[in-house]
Amino acid sequence: MDLSSVQSSIQSLVNEMKEEMFSSNCDPYSFISASAYDTAWLAMIPDPHQPSQPMFNNCLDWVLYNQEDEGxxxxxxxxxxxxxxxxxxxxxxxxxxxxxxxxxxxxxxxxAFIHANMEKLLRETNNHVPRWFAIVFPGMVELACAVGVRLVFFPRSNGVVLELFNTRQQILEKEKDADTFQSLPLLSYLEALPASYEIDEDDIIKHLSSDGSLFQSPSATASAFMATGNKHCLAYLLSLVQRCDGGVPATYPMDEELIKLCMVNQLFRLGLAEHFVHETEDVLAQVYRNYMNQESWAKPRNYSVAAQLFKDSLAFQLLRMHGYDVSSDNFCWFLEHGDIRDQIENNHEYFSSAMLNVYRASYLTFSGEYDIQEARLFAKKLLEKPTSSSLRKVVEHELRVPWFARLVHLEHRMWIEERDSNVLWIRKASSHRLSCHLADKLVRLAVRSYEFRQSVYKNELEELQRWSKDWGLSDMGFGREKTTYSYFAIASCCSLPYDSDIRMMVAKSAILITVADDFFDMEGSLIQLKDLTDAVQRWDSKGLSGHSKIIFDALDNLVREIAKKYLQQQGRDIINNLQDLWYETFASWFTESMWGKIGSIPSMDEYLETGMTSIATHTLVLPASCFLNPSLPNSELRPVQYQSITKLLMLIARLLNDVQSYRKEKDEGKLNSVLLYLKENPEADIQDSIAFVREILDKKKKEFLQHVLMDGYSDLPKPCKHLHLSCLKVFQMFFNSSNRYDSSTEMLQDINKAIYIPIEVGNSKPMKHLPRQTGPKKESLTINSYFNRPSKHYMSRSLATRQISWPASRDNGLGKMFILPKIRFCFT
Known part of the structure; x- marks a missing residue:
């Protein structure tokens, strides 16, 4: 594969997407898929002056031209x-x-589509049909039968359909007289409520928003207009059609800032943010200004709590992850409102995407933020409930794998392959989604970008394997051969802008650390280990032989290679700093070997002081950080002078390893923090000891994250801090629920997906576009043009007899309202 030509084609598509998504004249509404359901309801509205014609021909045209191939x-x-x-x-x-x-x-x-697919689609809900579907689908069945559409339900489907009608009846009886909204109120489904559900015209008008809509729902407002002829409803509908001209969204008006936040989030999830750095920074900067100015930040209403909570938690997550100083109060406000908590608990399906975002935001908890921990537990409890949500697979992933244990490269693949990656946020009837056209382009770009990375990674891994073999490290005859594991870890935890030199030096260092650590643990005698440690101290291989000589020579080559590159780039010599760094690591291995071989038992403090060094995370990240932009000052390479962020990384990595390795180390006669706690606390059992270590881990991770994300806690440049975070995530991944690093099989699937297996994506279908109109331009639709020209009067009526307004004659305005007949289904 010609990588330069692939890179060029990727950049070409990136430029095209920048123009489409971030140019000054782009319309955020175009990013959201039109709602066929709501567009159809606008298409049903008759022109009050020509009742035999639709008021909105463009909506009817959209319906005609946007049917999918399968029907x-x-x-x-x-x-x-x-x-x-x-x-x-x-x-x-x-x-x-x-x-x-x-x-x-x-x-x-x-x-034909309904008859062929209804049972299959309903079966996929796993007997957890969403509330909105139980209201809307029976209503559409009734209305279809009322206008002469012959629906045929096969025997295996009739029970499901009848159950849906029973469920709807239960919802209507339960919520009719409810004092508080149990998500969206029933009136927001006006167009789908049965004729037996009595609503009068005054009740509709009383619930109209200031913009003339019924809960910002185009379909409900269309029904309200046909029922009342209200001029404010008409003004809303005309504004909607002028803004969207064809397919309309499921909510109007939409929060354009929320759309932009979702687009930025989508770029990060698909692994495309590296191509849109300035664009995403501009969006987040503007969001932050509004986020901190609560007067310009939308406030939730009863029926928009889910959308507001989704937005607040998403904004918190993106802003905090990118270094903005935001308070947990900005999305934990719902905890202070018992009625809202009850609303969420009673309608966990409707709030699933909001709770998923709350749960994700809780990953970024700092020390002392107890409200976020409370919000996390609340969200987790609801997300664990059975659901038919389109996001259930994503929810399962979020609950199963902690954020700290995820490598970004594989996360990008998961989102690219995820069938519902185009879901954005909840609306009246399920979810807002990215427009098919845009989603398809983003996925194609993401696939190309991912496969480009795979090609780069494959070439680098082959080079690394040659290096390891040439220096004799891959065939030592003892211990673990982890060349592939080491490269996979660094390649998958960082985005591609980290250049090849950084990936290779970290991977080579990890290989050497593994081989040397195993030599100290299982192969070398105390004399051999002392000789090797002394040789590293004086940086001279005199007197070494066998494995000791192989390890030293490979280390010497790596250190000189790194020092030479730094001298060429920065004009300063750091070879002594690097040598001191490695000696400190070797000395810690020797100390631990001494403890094990002579049976000495250190105190917990002594163990941790040595163990933080022997885990060697600082030996990985600090030399590599010298090559970032901006780079780490070479003074930071000096032992004992590490900043708090580096010390926290060293401690966390050690404790993560200890929790998963205590059984193995107990069998080998070694100690770690879990086993030492038992010795120092004879009354405790192993679970008490593990809980003690995990409690320290939880506290230190929060502290570490604050150092990584916030200014003022560390003087290190931001890229260096993020490399520290990447290193921690690698250790969390290796030691999350088992010792995956020592397993010869557990990592193979992830490695293959990261480097070798082509990505698997179905073909999304771009939306069909209406043919270009020719001839005289249509008259502009305005509220005045409708109410100032002669027309017949609008009919109002008791909504006990309503379902939809059909034009009965040219003399009755919107037409007579008919009473729904009893529905007779044809069961075959």
Whole structure:
């Protein structure tokens, strides 16, 4: 593969995406997939002056031109597969076409899709049908049957359908007289409520928002307008159609800042942020200004709590991760409101994406932030409940694998392959999603970028394997051969901008550390270990032979290679600093070997002081940090003078290793912090000891994270601090739930996915576009143009007899309201 040509094609696509996503004239609404369901409802509205014609022809045209090849309308996942949302959306589009007697073939294809896929899609919910679906789908079934659409439900499906009607009835009875909203109020589903659910016109008007909408729902507002003829509803609908011109979103107006936050988050999740550094920085800087100015930051209303909590926790997560000083109060506010907590607990399905973001935000907890810990426990409890949410696989991943244990390269792959990676946030009927057109482009770019990395990594790993073999490190005859593991770890924990030299020097250092550590643990005699340690101290291999000579020569070559590169780049010689750093590490290994071989038992303090050094994380990150931009000052390489962030990394890595290695080390007659606690506390058992160490780990990780993310805690440049974080994540990954580093098989799948196996992505389908209009330009739609020209009066009525307004004649405005007949399903 010609990597330069691949890189050029990636950059070309990046430039195209920058223009599409971040240019000054781009419309954030274009990033969000249009709602077929809501567009169909606008298409149903008759023109009050020509009731035999639709008021919004462009919405009807959108329905005609945006049916998928398999016959559905509505939401598809990131791989182009229909979701449960397609069922009510497809029925709504069929109803709209049937109303205007157009699209006969589209109607037939839509019905074929419903009959062929309903059982399968419902089965995928695992018997946990969302509340919104239990309300909307029966309503669309009733309305479709009422207008003469013949729905055929096969025997295996009829029980499911009848159960949905029963569930809806239970929801209606339970929530009709509820004093507080249990997510979105029933009135927000006005268009789908049965005729038996009595709502009068005054009740609708009382609940209209200041913008004329019914809970910012285009479909509910369309139904409200057809029921009342309210001019404020019409103004809202006209504004919506002018803004979107065709397919309309499921919520209007949308929070444009939230859209931008979601786009930035999507770039990070797909591994594309390195291509959009300045663009994402600009968005986050603007978000931070608004975030800190609460007057310009939207406040939640009863029916928008989920969206607001989603936004607040996402903003907190992105801002804190990028060094902004933000308070936990900005998203933990819900904990102080018992009614909101009850609302969330009673509707965990609807709040699933908000709670997922709260849980993710809790990864970034600093010391003393007890409210975030409370929010984390609250969110975790709800996320553990069974759900039909499209994000259930993502939720399972979030709960199973701690954030500290995730390597970014593999996380990027997971999101690229995730079917629902285009889901953004919850709306009235399931989720807002990225537009198919944009999602498809981003995934294609992400795949190319990921596979480019794989090609780079494959070449570098082959070079590293040759180096390891040439210096005799891969065939020592004892211990662990971890050339591939070492390279996989550094390549997968850091983004590609870290150049090849850094990856190679860290990987070579890790290989040497593993070989030397095993030599001290299991192979060398005390005399051999003393000779090797002394040789490293004076940096002279005289008197060494065998394994000791191989280790020293490889180390000498690596140190001289690093020092030469630094001298060429920075003009300063750091060879003495590097030698001192390595000697300190070898001396700690010798001390631990002495303890084990002569049976000496150190105190906990003595053990940790030595163990922090022997884990050798500082030996990995500090030399590499000298080559970052901006780089680590060479003075930081001096032993004993390490900053707090480096000392915390050393301690955390040691304790992580100890928790998973105590059984092995007990069998080998060695000590670690878990075993030492038992010796110093005879009344404790092993679980007490592990809990003690984990408590220290939890505290120190919070402290460490504060040093990494916030200014004022460490003088190290930001890239150096983030390299420290990457190193910690590697150790957490290796020692999260077992000692994966010592396993010869447990890491193989991850290694293959990171470097060798091509990425697996289904083909998402771009949305079809309407043909360019020709001829005279349509009259601009305005509220005045409708209410100032002669028209027939609008009919109002008791909503006990309503479902939708059909044009009965040219003389009755919006038309007569009909009473729904009893629904007769055709069961075959």
């Amino acid at each position: 559905s309308w509505g939401e598809h996942d990131a791989h182009g597969v229909p979701t449960i949302e397609c069922l009510p959306a497809t029925l709504a589009c069929i109803i709209a076409l049937k109303k205007w007697n157009v699209g006969t073939l589209c109607i037939e294809k839509g019905l």
